[in-house]
Amino acid sequence: MSTGSSLGAVYDRGYRPYEGARGGREAATFALYKASIRRALGLRRSWRQKVAPFVLLGIATIPAIVNVGVGYVTRNEAIDRVEIITYHEYVGVSSTLLLFVALVAPDVLCPDRRQHVLPLMFARPLTGIDYVLAKVGAIFTILFAFSFLPQVVLFVGNMLVSDSALDYVQDNLDVLWKVPLAVALLALFYTVVGLAVASLTERRIVAGAAIIGLLLVTSITAGVLVGDDTGFDDDGSPAALINVLALPLYLRDIIFLGEPESGSPLRGVEYGGLLAALAYAVVVVVAGAVLVSRYRWVEK
Amino acid sequence: MGGPSSDLSCLPPVDPLDDGPLLRVDRLTKRYSAVTALDDLSVEVPRGRIGLVGANGAGKTTTFRLLLGLAHPTEGSVEVCGIDVAADPIGVRSRLGYMPEHDCLPLDQTAADVVATFGELSGLPARAARQRASDILDLVGLDEARFRPISGFSTGMRQRTKLAQALVGDPELVLLDEPTAGLDPLGREEMLALVGRLGTFGISVLMATHLLDDVQQVCDHVVMIDAGRLVVSGPTDSLLERTGVVTVDVGTEGDKLVRGLADVALAATTNDGVVDVTVNGDHDLDLLRDTIAELGLPLYRLTSRLTSLDEVFLRHAAEQT
Numbered sequence: 374m375s376t377g378s379s380l381g382a383v384y385d386r387g388y389r390p391y392e393g394a395r396g397g398r399e400a401a402t403f404a405l406y407k408a409s410i411r412r413a414l415g416l417r418r419s420w421r422q423k424v425a426p427f428v429l430l431g432i433a434t435i436p437a438i439v440n441v442g443v444g445y446v447t448r449n450e451a452i453d454r455v456e457i458i459t460y461h462e463y464v465g466v467s468s469t470l471l472l473f474v475a476l477v478a479p480d481v482l483c484p485d486r487r488q489h490v491l492p493l494m495f496a497r498p499l500t501g502i503d504y505v506l507a508k509v510g511a512i513f514t515i516l517f518a519f520s521f522l523p524q525v526v527l528f529v530g531n532m533l534v535s536d537s538a539l540d541y542v543q544d545n546l547d548v549l550w551k552v553p554l555a556v557a558l559l560a561l562f563y564t565v566v567g568l569a570v571a572s573l574t575e576r577r578i579v580a581g582a583a584i585i586g587l588l589l590v591t592s593i594t595a596g597v598l599v600g601d602d603t604g605f606d607d608d609g610s611p612a613a614l615i616n617v618l619a620l621p622l623y624l625r626d627i628i629f630l631g632e633p634e635s636g637s638p639l640r641g642v643e644y645g646g647l648l649a650a651l652a653y654a655v656v657v658v659v660a661g662a663v664l665v666s667r668y669r670w671v672e673k
Numbered sequence: 674m675g676g677p678s679s680d681l682s683c684l685p686p687v688d689p690l691d692d693g694p695l696l697r698v699d700r701l702t703k704r705y706s707a708v709t710a711l712d713d714l715s716v717e718v719p720r721g722r723i724g725l726v727g728a729n730g731a732g733k734t735t736t737f738r739l740l741l742g743l744a745h746p747t748e749g750s751v752e753v754c755g756i757d758v759a760a761d762p763i764g765v766r767s768r769l770g771y772m773p774e775h776d777c778l779p780l781d782q783t784a785a786d787v788v789a790t791f792g793e794l795s796g797l798p799a800r801a802a803r804q805r806a807s808d809i810l811d812l813v814g815l816d817e818a819r820f821r822p823i824s825g826f827s828t829g830m831r832q833r834t835k836l837a838q839a840l841v842g843d844p845e846l847v848l849l850d851e852p853t854a855g856l857d858p859l860g861r862e863e864m865l866a867l868v869g870r871l872g873t874f875g876i877s878v879l880m881a882t883h884l885l886d887d888v889q890q891v892c893d894h895v896v897m898i899d900a901g902r903l904v905v906s907g908p909t910d911s912l913l914e915r916t917g918v919v920t921v922d923v924g925t926e927g928d929k930l931v932r933g934l935a936d937v938a939l940a941a942t943t944n945d946g947v948v949d950v951t952v953n954g955d956h957d958l959d960l961l962r963d964t965i966a967e968l969g970l971p972l973y974r975l976t977s978r979l980t981s982l983d984e985v986f987l988r989h990a991a992e993q994t
Binding site: 387388389390391393394395396397398400401404405407408417418484485488489490492493494495496497498499500 | 741743763764766767769770771773775776777778779780781782783786790791793794795796797798799801802805808812838842843848873874875
């Protein structure tokens with residue numbers, strides 16, 4: 374459309390006010406959540422950004438596929454079912470998603486600060502808490518999905534290659550709540566720890582290295598303090614709780630076994646399970662507080 | 674890419690959306706530990722294109738942060754579009770668009786994605802946000818570049834993208850912080866033309882700048898602050914006063930006119946191809962008219978020269994000190 378005025382035709386396309394529905398804080402938070410998921414998965418970005426997340430998803434799913442494949446091949450053999458990996462152990466496999474966290478947590482947080490995008494976001498109906506919730510929700514969703522989907526593949530595959538699918542489900546009903554709970558605790562832990570560390574710097578590479586470094590240092594420190602006893606049948610040490618990397622796995626043991634598993638450095642520690650749950654809660658709360666404090670400035 | 678003309682005289686004034694003032698600032702003070710950014714500022718401005726003028730450090734950016742509810746006043750209150758910012762900062766932000774002065778765009782995304790995302794963050798549904806992003810990028814002259822990453826944009830294109838993200842939520846008021854910063858003369862003219870046109874869309878503008886020429890070109894109301902204090906506020910036209918000098922354009926015959934005016938005791942000088950004549954009352958204007966007629970000169974333009982906003986600012990600032 375052109376009015377033919379001296380303003381020229383390039384900009385003279387008119388302006389239509391928006392008269393439709395308009396959301397508030399919830400809509401803005403959900404929009405940021407969606408945008409963060411897209412960014413973490415590399416959607417609407419170059420193919421290079423898509424490689425890491427989907428390769429990691431593939432790697433995390435391989436054990437399930439192999440397990441189901443072996444079960445299928447040996448389904449007619451007169452031997453006990455071959456089980457390469459259990460649901461309990463598979464949660465441990467998902468802990469490799471820590472690499473994914475070190476990659477994407479800085480990517481969804483640091484550029485907003487480094488490129489000064491935050492003032493634009495907080496000029497919208499959005500608070501610092503909303504921003505944190507959107508980012509935590511996005512990374513948690515992806516981590517949960519990447520940890521849970523392989524377990525679904527494993528469960529459905531095992532069910533289909535079993536002699537009786539119904540019997541298999543009945544025999545493994547507890548898995549239907551234990552796996553989502555253990556996976557959710559793992560995903561929440563890595564999400565808040567990863568994002569809290571990433572929120573402390575505006576450089577992605579520094580944040581990624583810091584996330585890996587924090588977990589490695591605590592792991593090594595705990596190993597030194599606990600000692601090199603590989604058995605730990607009854608003489609574990611509370612110092613094992615320093616190992617931030619392993620905290621969600623201790624909780625996994627409590628969920629699946631009701632106690633630290635055999636060989637765990639918490640084995641034999643009085644109230645070991647309770648202490649692990651407390652340590653987990655403390656780390657999550659502290660990391661959450663760090664995150665919130667880093668984005669409270671917008672309302673000061 | 675062509676640009677719009679800088680001649681904004683044909684633009685109609687902003688039609689007020691309702692009777693209430695755009696901003697009502699009452700005894701507003703903002704102190705940061707050792708610095709007082711705003712000091713007992715009270716001002717009320719109508720809807721329209723408003724210029725917020727002051728030197729660097731005068732308190733313009735602090736004022737924006739207070740309007741957005743991103744900072745709390747130490748004392749006083751602010752109302753934007755009739756809403757108390759302290760009581761409902763989210764409600765205020767839902768009605769505002771904001772274009773910061775500094776770089777603030779995610780460089781690895783396309784303009785279309787960025788503007789659409791900010792549309793959603795403004796509360797628009799996803800499909801509507803994408804549609805409006807396309808329309809607004811078209812409006813600001815980035816229709817062909819909207820699918821390119823912002824990292825490859827020139828300064829002018831980035832400024833337009835910043836303006837687009839401020840407009841995509843269809844705000845009642847858009848806050849522009851130094852919108853012409855870093856632009857070349859052509860880019861500046863194009864940006865000012867865009868800003869001027871916002872009023873025709875029913876969008877009020879609050880433009881913070883230290884460039885008084887920009888304000889004089891597009892704003893119909895001016896608020897001047899200095900060191901956090903109000904210097905003067907009022908309609909642009911009422912602040913600009915006559916200087917007692919008229920500018921006459923007689924083409925290439927300027928020197929001939931100056932000599933003719935000297936014969937009738939009128940002081941005149943040539944200046945950039947036009948003649949500035951000092952007049953004192955209607956009698957001198959009659960003399961000027963008659964002299965031009967007697968000399969048989971072509972008269973292309975005769976205007977009364979007004980004071981500039983720079984002069985207004987300096988005079989009022991001096992009066993306050």
